[in-house]
Amino acid sequence: MLFNSLHFLVFFPVVVGLYYSLPPRWRGPLLLLASYYFYMSWRAAYALLLLGTTLVDYYSGYRMSQLPTKQARKPYLYLSLISNLGTLFIFKYFNFFRDAAGQLASALALSQFAGPTLELLLPVGVSFYTFQSVGYIIDVYQGKLEAERNLGRFALFVAFFPQLVAGPIERGGHMLPQFWRTHEFDYARIVSGLRLMAWGLFKKVVVADRLALFVNPIFNNPREHPDGPLLVLATLAFTFQIYGDFSGYTDMARGAARVLGFDFNLNFRQPYLSASVPEFWRRWHISLSSWFRDYVYIPLGGSRVGAARAYANLLAVFLISGLWHGANWTFVVWGALHGFYLVISTWARPWSESLAQRTGLTAHPGLRHATGVLITFVLVAYAWIFFRANTLGDAVYISQHLFSGWGNLTGRRVSTLLLEFSQHYRPELLMATFATGFMLLIEYVLGRQPSPQSWLATRPAALRWSGYVGLALLILYLGIFNSTSFIYFQF
The missing domain is CATH 1.20.140 (Butyryl-CoA Dehydrogenase, subunit A; domain 3)
Structure with a gap:
């Protein structure tokens, strides 16, 4: 069910009307049923995946809440990670890595690689709700968040229909308390x-x-x-x-x-007005970029390690981010480009400050900002070529012909x-x-x-x-x- 469909135009007012008509204790079950109906409108069978993620992560979080140390909680952390990332791998990346292994074997003149091919339809929104659930599990493991004891409310946190299939990727600490509140009819808010x-x-x-x-x-x-x-x-x-x-x-x-x-x-938050690529990622898809920062970049050492390691961490995060967007080399290159932009931006910051002083841009902050916005926009727009192109060959062709004919x-x-x-x-x-x-x-x-x-x-x-x-x-x-x-x- 799409937000821009007649189906949703009927579905949403019905849900809202029932929601404010029912006693508070029945509102949560209504939203959970509505959320599963919303997801099953694409393909009913994949609601089983959503339910499986919910049950595994509820159990993992509940068991971790009963254990005092991280060491004791690790088996349940691994259970959740293997379940969630395994689901992503099977449905989204298995064929991609199979083909990559075959290409590598061919390039190295090894025996022909012939692994199985899985003919599976990618469940809509699977990358979003698995990341949201994984973030919850990591927060519980680290002791930053109390595990949710109510299975229904946790299920609603994973499946809440407005953000189920394309985010924002919410955190348990922000959303779970909201499911415990009674929301009265508020005309101005509506x-x-x-x-x-x-x-x-x-x-x-x-x-x-x-x-x-x-x-x-x-x-x-x-x-x-x-x-x-x-x-x-x-x-x-x-x-x-x-x-x-x-x-x-x-x-x-x-x-x-x-x-x-x-x-x-x-x-x-107006991402195309960013004056640098790092600023762009603080304004674009904020929930995903902050997720990678908190659960991948910082655990890798972030910027607390040496410069070379910090640059490697940035590249790794954006390569993973590119792959998260899709099992295609175009997305990997798109992520690599942004990782490269960030490494160069970080490495060249002292030189850019010196250049700004020598050219007098520091005395004209408005002009300096406008220059940064223009350069950032051009870099981001160029990277979008690889994001949108159907194949890497198409992206290279477009890149090669951008300046032809002028x-x-x-x-x-x-x-x-x-x-x-x-x-x-x-x-x-x-x-x-x-x-x-x-x-x-x-x-x-x-x-x-x-x-x-x-x-x-x-x-x-x-x-x-x-x-x-x-x-x-x-x-x-x-x-x-x-x-x-x-x-x-x-x-």
């Missing part, structure tokens, strides 16, 4: 949640899905579009498509949770390109450009407010409702309503 859901829907169906009409034909068949200007434009379009798609999902998830009385952590932009060549745009891309691109600009403007203005939700709530009613009606009209007239799946559902 309006705030619905407003956030509407904004997320706009970002998905108007910005992301309309940009996809331009992006997909080019990235799916890049060799049919060898012109550098077209490839650069498609790369820029995907840069905003994935932001609109993923942050739109997050807004809808946070809004749905807010309507029901729950708070999710912020997952995006020197031949004569009057006739420009006319040809404009004609091609007018015939195939112009309507979609014009509307998508308008929608993207509108999205960026609104988020920039609201991002400068101390509390965007409070600021909106204090505007005159006529202004607020004019904005609501205008947003609804934009969604209805410019939205693409073919129930296109969110990009991050594949992870």
